[in-house]
Amino acid sequence: MYVINEVDAPVGRPDLAVVVIASAVVNRYVANGLRVPTVTAAKILTAATDTRAPSRHELRLQKDLERSGWTYNRARTFASAVHDSLAIEAKVRDWRAGVRQISRFRRSFERSALLLPTASANAAMEETLNAYGCGLLVEASGRVDWKLAGQRVEPPLWARLWTLEVVARSIESGAGYRVVSRANSSNASA
Numbered sequence: 001m002y003v004i005n006e007v008d009a010p011v012g013r014p015d016l017a018v019v020v021i022a023s024a025v026v027n028r029y030v031a032n033g034l035r036v037p038t039v040t041a042a043k044i045l046t047a048a049t050d051t052r053a054p055s056r057h058e059l060r061l062q063k064d065l066e067r068s069g070w071t072y073n074r075a076r077t078f079a080s081a082v083h084d085s086l087a088i089e090a091k092v093r094d095w096r097a098g099v100r101q102i103s104r105f106r107r108s109f110e111r112s113a114l115l116l117p118t119a120s121a122n123a124a125m126e127e128t129l130n131a132y133g134c135g136l137l138v139e140a141s142g143r144v145d146w147k148l149a150g151q152r153v154e155p156p157l158w159a160r161l162w163t164l165e166v167v168a169r170s171i172e173s174g175a176g177y178r179v180v181s182r183a184n185s186s187n188a189s190a
Helices: 023-032 039-045 056-067 072-080 095-108 123-132 157-173 182-187
Strands: 002-005 016-020 084-090 111-117 135-140 143-148 176-178
Touching: 002 157, 016 157, 023 157, 039 056, 039 072, 039 157, 072 157, 084 095, 095 111, 095 123, 095 157, 123 135, 123 143, 157 176
Parallel strands: 084 111, 111 135
Antiparallel strands: 002 016, 002 176, 016 084, 135 143
């Protein structure tokens, strides 16, 4: 499991993301040397095409990716290794701004949640979050608990591949870290 601060999501920027993926997969991905340069590249690699004809830039990018060793099967294999993802937007007061931000990135993660102090939570907010399928985490006395479970969505394959790339980048830059259980802490590695 990895925790990433200030996530570079395809759309929007959640304050925090928790991603469940085996560290061996992340290590193999980085060691493989094949990286996903952009969200557009992730879409091309996973054949997430729309009805319009690809632009010259997209065709050139596809050829560059193929020359570097990327295949659809390789992209699908790496993307499928992302088992779960939770994006969190934290606010002190303005929960409506948090909902607007979540609405931008929520389809790129399996779950999304708004994190607020307990005193800020109210019934109208819970109704709005429910309508958007977002969860609510509340903090009180240094403890965070689920008050409202969000709806689970299936992110597209390209979003999962981009999430893996973001995990790799965050580990390399120091913006993210791997969480290990106490039982396994003696053999922890990135």
